[in-house]
Amino acid sequence: MNDVAMAALLIATLFLILGSGVWIGLTLSGVAWIGMQLFSSRPAGDAMAVTIWGSASGWTLTALPLFLWMGEILFRTRLSQDMFKGLAPWMQSLPGRLLHTNVVGCAVFAAVSGSSAATCATIGKMSLPELKRRGYPDNMVIGTLAGAGTLGLLIPPSIIMIVYGVSADVSISKLFIAGVVPGLLLGLLFSGYIMFWALRHPDQVPPADLRMSFGAKLRASLSLIPVALLILAVLGSIYTGFATATEAAAVGVVGALIISAAQGSLSWTNFREALLGATRLYCMMALILAGAAFLTLSMGYIGLPRHLAEWIASLGLSQFQLVVMLAAFFIVLGCFLDGISVVVLTMGVVMPTVIAAGIDPLWFGIFVVLVVEMAQITPPVGFNLFVLQSMTGRDLLYIARVTLPMFFLMVAAVLIIYFVPQLVTWLPRQMAP
Template sequence: MISDPIILALFMFTLMFIFLLAGLWIGFSLMLAGMCGMLLYNFQLPPSISIWSKMGALIANSVWNSLNSWSLTALPLFVLMGEVLYRTAISTQLLNGLVPWLTRVPGRLLHINVFACSLFAAISGSSAATTATVGRITLSELSRRGYDRDIALGSLAGAGTLGFLIPPSLIMIIYGVLSDVSIGKLFIAGIIPGLMLAGMYSGYIMIRALLNPSIVPQEREDYSWAERFRRLRQLLPTFGLIFAVLGGIYLGITTPTEAAAIGVMGAYALAFFSGNMNRKIFSETLFQAVKTTCMICFIIMGAAFLSQVVGFTGIARSISEFIAAMKLSPYVLIMVLGVMYLFLGMILDGISIVVMTLPITLPIVTAAGFHPLWFGIFLVFMVELSQITPPVGFSLFVIQGISGEDIARILRATFPFFLIMILMVVIVTAFPQVVFYLPQKMIGK
């Protein structure tokens, strides 16, 4: 039996990583780690109550409380919307509408990944869907026109992660449910940091193009203003869906769940009128959405039980007291947590990082004086970094699958954008008003 909560925590997390490395599902690994922790902890229970009955009650309570949430119903709807858009011609229309407007900007069409991912992220909610959908069109098109392959790969990896930051975001929904923070405020708070990050990516591409003009082809494509405005019409479906999904939330007309339902109807309407919808695609979108949602919910269930065990055994309190005893300044604390999240991003996916660590880190950062809304955006940045951090950077594998490039080349191409994202984390930490400005203006404190 183990009586020290800190030792128990180390043992539980070691077991969890062993389970993960053994190939068990993440939800199973979280659940089994929590069960082992309960069996090994030196509980002082009455003789009439067995550890098994206590464990069963804790599992039932944590599973019900974690999934019995109206806000969480937005999750499967946004997943379904992303699956529908993934199979429509909207990404092709995005490319055709943006190309004429980028020909005179330094770097020209190398900006296409940043702009297309930013727009698609506003209707997708998923980093993987954003990266795959945009990359399947832009990578081959940029290579065909003679643009630098490394910049194309790196900008796609960096901009693809905007699917988590620019609302609607699946990670923000999960964080809002687990932390009891308004999902609407989280969506609004992510707009300025998301646009700033996209702007920094484009700024880097401009500088590279000015310093090394060979990364773009010498031939310049010219478009008349009439052609530009004619092509602009192809962006109308995208902007219409963005307004339908996010406009209602920002104007206070719809909840995130209602907006997600409107988005699903709009996505199916776009697919139908573009001629991309048939019985086979319809069944594929439903099946894949159910599959993805069940996977996420199972992870949430396992993480909820693990967090209950963490609280029940006193692990969270002991870790909080240990960190408090170190008397770290708030910014040193955030730096330590940032390094921890970078390490976790090397071995876990973003959703697992959020649900596994939040029960421990949220009380610590709030006790240090940080607002839960700000920490939500900080955590989204950490999840974005995990998407392009080896060896489990999911976006890296998506890009490898659609480009056929060696993973080492993709890593080298992605590294400058990785550093830009870290710089953005520093800016958001030093100037938290970047996060708070829009929610305070639009909703109030």
């Protein structure tokens, strides 16, 4: 059987099993097993056992459940209310006023969460009722929240960066640092769009609250101190080389527990729910990663990644054309799979082509995260859209439509980091080795 027929058979099998409702991790393992049985001489059972054990027992992966647990603990505190109280006074003088709390709030919470859905849900819990009560238009409130919620994937610590780092064998600490500038860039693009909209539609922006003195603003900002200290502890320990990503995750868990205890929300019930919530999420992700590791091995034995790389090389695409093609591929795939599944499913096949094209794997990691962010607000499987649908009761297509400007701003961010790659690569080079 030729390569095209082999690839078509495996892809058809993949979507057939996925469509039947089988878990993604089991689907990936099943397709890998079928591929090895049909097209390789290596015993599939032995390879599956060794690969799944190896993928599940790696020390690097320990950061994943710890960051998940940190986010679950913080989700059950009053952190979002404190953030709104601390941020709102400083936003009043900007065009668009309190709409900026969606962007800044998501950027801040992203730095202690790592999850797009958790960021969107936590900030939405605070901003949706507050902004609606003050008269801000629903389309801007929902659209900016959906877009800014995706910063949870880009601003470190990021769950999907850990998954990419493990899948592509790239330093997770350097990925975290590489995401800082693009994350801030995307946040600035979102805030710039809010200002542009507000200047064009001044009649739709509610009047400012009573003016506060500078001292009063500073006193209100005291509520931001706990989250600022936590961000400093987690990212500062990584940036200075004091801790690895896994050790920084442990620092984050301890810091989250201290904040929760200080706020009086560290009850036995909340502790247990946070631990169980993180365990459930991690088990799902670990199963997907194990299945993807076996699929990568299977594809390697079959030779599909090498043949795909050779085929793409034969097309004579420029580096920019390859990046555009991969972006379109990831966005389409993200319409049907969640971001983590997209990464683990494709890295084994895509990375040889990327490396052969001379693309920096560190830069490519941030590019992948940005493109997967787009998929978070793209129907039918846009996780942020689902979160906002459950919180607002609005139709999914309405939410997707009001979020469309944010999608195009992400496209602009991808173009910017392509033409100015130093935005991604400069900061990691300053890290301690």
